[in-house]
Every structure is written in C-alpha cells, then in structure tokens.
Amino acid sequence: MQHPNGTVLSTEHVDLVRDGRYLLKDINISIEPGQHWVLLGANGAGKSTLLSLLGATAHPTRGSVYVLGHKLGRVDMRELRMDIGHVNPRHTIGIPITVRNVVITGLTNTTEVMPRWSPTPEQEAHADALIDLLGMSPRSDALWPNLSQGERGRALIARALMVEPRLLLLDEPATGLDLAAREQLLTALDDLRNQNPSLASILVTHHIEEIPSTTTHALLIKDGVVTASGLAENVITTQNISECFSHPIEIERRGGRWNAQSRPRERV
Ligand SMILES: Nc1ncnc2c1ncn2[C@@H]1O[C@H](COP(=O)(O)OP(=O)(O)OP(=O)(O)O)[C@@H](O)[C@H]1O
Structure with missing residues (x-):
C-alpha cells in the first residue's frame, strides 16, 4: 500500500472516448487527504463519467489514473473499490x-x-x-x-x-431531498469531514446550493473538458460558472455556502 499522507487520487492527460466521441478530454487533477472537491457541470458535461474513472469502475482510453497509490490497469479494480466509499442515490x-x-x-x-x-x-x-x-x-x-x-x-x-474509506465519492447525494432533508444531509457531511481530517471526498452536483460549506476545492467541467479547477473560492465565481453553464449566472457566497441566480443578459 502507499504512504498514509500520499496523494489520494490523480489523473494525467486522461481522455475517455466512446463511439468516436470524447466524453472526457485531457483531464489532470490531483486530490490530497483532507481535500473535499465538488465537481460541477451542466447535464451531460461528463461528471458521472469522470466519477466512474475516479471510483475505479471504468478505464481511461488514454492517460493515467492513480487511485489510492495504484495505477488503473495494473491493479485488481474490485479490490481497489473496497477502499473507496461510493454513495449512489x-x-x-x-x-x-x-x-x-x-x-x-x-x-x-x-x-x-x-x-x-x-x-x-x-x-x-x-x-x-x-x-x-x-x-x-x-x-x-x-x-x-x-x-x-x-x-x-x-x-x-x-x-x-x-x-x-480514504476516499468518499458522492454522486448527487441531495437528489430528491426536500429543503430540511438536504440541509440535514449537508450538516452530516460537514460533521463527517470535521471528524475525519484525512478523509478525501468528491461530490458531484449541478446545484450550487448543494455544495457543503466544508468544500475546499472545485472542478468545473463542460463538454468533457475542465474549464476551471483549484481552490473553491477561486473557482466558484460568477465568471467561471457562467462560462461552464453557458448562461449568465450571478454567484454569491454567504456563511460558507454558495447561491446562484440567473443574471439578465445585458442589452446590446
Ligand atoms: N457508455 C457510454 N457510451 C456513450 N456515451 C456515453 C456513455 N456514458 C455516458 N455517455 C454520454 O457522455 C456524456 C456525459 O455523460 P455523464 O453522465 O458523465 O454526464 P453528467 O455530467 O453526469 O450529466 P447529468 O448531470 O445529466 O447526470 C453524455 O452525453 C452521455 O450521453
């Protein structure tokens, strides 16, 4: 196994091609223990596809994926998945x-x-x-x-x-929840992260309001390409989100959480 403080997950120039179409193109990410990432993008952007690579359930067409110190393709994927917590609603x-x-x-x-x-x-x-x-x-x-x-x-x-697990993957965990249930879930996630300082997690959503306040990093994906990635406060901005969703959206952060509102297009 690997060093306890090592990188939890990384990808190098990853492409995923199906039926001659790029579902993911040149994905480069690195996730360390204690980091909590949110993966944001419109419907069909490639979020679930990327999560399936990171959760060791699919192989890249090109490039390398390292999960918990193991390179996909050189390891028993089933065994590796035993060390990953995958929450699929x-x-x-x-x-x-x-x-x-x-x-x-x-x-x-x-x-x-x-x-x-x-x-x-x-x-x-x-x-x-x-x-x-x-x-x-x-x-x-x-x-x-x-x-x-x-x-x-x-x-x-x-x-x-x-x-x-050292890595927890959450695919749209707040799907179908009412307001109170969503807030309880987000509080539970924040508590969990505070109690397990070395846990790393990746949460997929297309709703800005569903991003837990303990989120440290964000990755925006559009048509299989990463449009921004890094510290959450630098990535989840009006400009980046508007570009990623191809729509003018105003982003506001209050009390650690984010809000999104459609911005009227400027008249020309
Ligand atoms: N096995 C596959 N073969 C061909 N195309 C696929 C396959 N799996 C997914 N796709 C396509 O890849 C694109 C990305 O799909 P993906 O499910 O990753 O998007 P997503 O960002 O999770 O979307 P959503 O928010 O709607 O769940 C979509 O156009 C989808 O139709």
Whole structure:
C-alpha cells in the first residue's frame, strides 16, 4: 500500500472516448487527504463519467489514473473499490432490510446481508456509531422501503463509510431531498469531514446550493473538458460558472455556502 499522507487520487492527460466521441478530454487533477472537491457541470458535461474513472469502475482510453497509490490497469479494480466509499442515490435495495443491515452490507458491498456471514461485535458497534453520526439512530430498525428519500441518502453514506474509506465519492447525494432533508444531509457531511481530517471526498452536483460549506476545492467541467479547477473560492465565481453553464449566472457566497441566480443578459 502507499504512504498514509500520499496523494489520494490523480489523473494525467486522461481522455475517455466512446463511439468516436470524447466524453472526457485531457483531464489532470490531483486530490490530497483532507481535500473535499465538488465537481460541477451542466447535464451531460461528463461528471458521472469522470466519477466512474475516479471510483475505479471504468478505464481511461488514454492517460493515467492513480487511485489510492495504484495505477488503473495494473491493479485488481474490485479490490481497489473496497477502499473507496461510493454513495449512489440510485442504489437499489429490493428487499425489506433494516437501516442497520443496509449499513452493514457496506462491509461486503452486497445488497443484502450475506448468508452464513455475520458481522463481528466491533463491526456492529462501528455500524451503530456511523448511524449515530448521520443522525439515523432513531430509524436504525426501520425497513428500507419505509424510509424517506433523505433517510435513505444518510443511510447510504453510513454504508459507504463502513470500510473506513480514504476516499468518499458522492454522486448527487441531495437528489430528491426536500429543503430540511438536504440541509440535514449537508450538516452530516460537514460533521463527517470535521471528524475525519484525512478523509478525501468528491461530490458531484449541478446545484450550487448543494455544495457543503466544508468544500475546499472545485472542478468545473463542460463538454468533457475542465474549464476551471483549484481552490473553491477561486473557482466558484460568477465568471467561471457562467462560462461552464453557458448562461449568465450571478454567484454569491454567504456563511460558507454558495447561491446562484440567473443574471439578465445585458442589452446590446
Ligand atoms: N457508455 C457510454 N457510451 C456513450 N456515451 C456515453 C456513455 N456514458 C455516458 N455517455 C454520454 O457522455 C456524456 C456525459 O455523460 P455523464 O453522465 O458523465 O454526464 P453528467 O455530467 O453526469 O450529466 P447529468 O448531470 O445529466 O447526470 C453524455 O452525453 C452521455 O450521453
């Protein structure tokens, strides 16, 4: 394995081509422990495609991707994925299992608790601690089909954390949440990051209001090309966001969070 303080993730001149079309072009990023990135871009910009490379679920057509010290293509991707927490709100669980068991399945990366397998008391205690961290203790025994969208989102983050990942990937975690549920989720993320100073994370969204205040860096992507990347306060600006979304948008930052408002086009 690699040095504990090493770069968590990096890409060098990465292209991803499908059916003769560039979905990603010349992507260069480097993510260190303790950094929390947001990936912003319009529909179809390439955010999920980039996340699938960074989460070791796809290979680049050209260039190199290093995840947790391993170069993709020279490592067992399945094993590598065990060290990455991946939160996908579209994760499907077809059977009625409890929140606690959903979280426990993070250890085996399965949709149900594996037959003839049971967690150790330490693993059970770890699951309970994560459920508590995400504010889900009162719903620990609730069945998955009976959970609200917001409760599911928080349960899935706890599930992703079971393997104590060094890298947490969040693909539009606030999708479908109402205002209160979104705010609870963002607070839970901020708490999680404060309690795990070496954790690195990447959050994908197209909503500026869904960026947690603990975000340190941002990457803007448009048509598969990075249009800006670096410290969040330098990247999430009126000019950069307007260019990335091809629309005049006014950006404001208040209390660590960002707001976006359409800016009327200037008359010519
Ligand atoms: N396997 C594939 N083969 C061909 N094209 C693909 C494939 N996967 C994605 N695409 C295309 O690549 C582009 C980027 O898709 P991607 O899902 O990464 O965008 P996104 O930024 O996550 O969009 P959204 O915000 O709508 O979720 C889209 O035009 C999509 O249709």
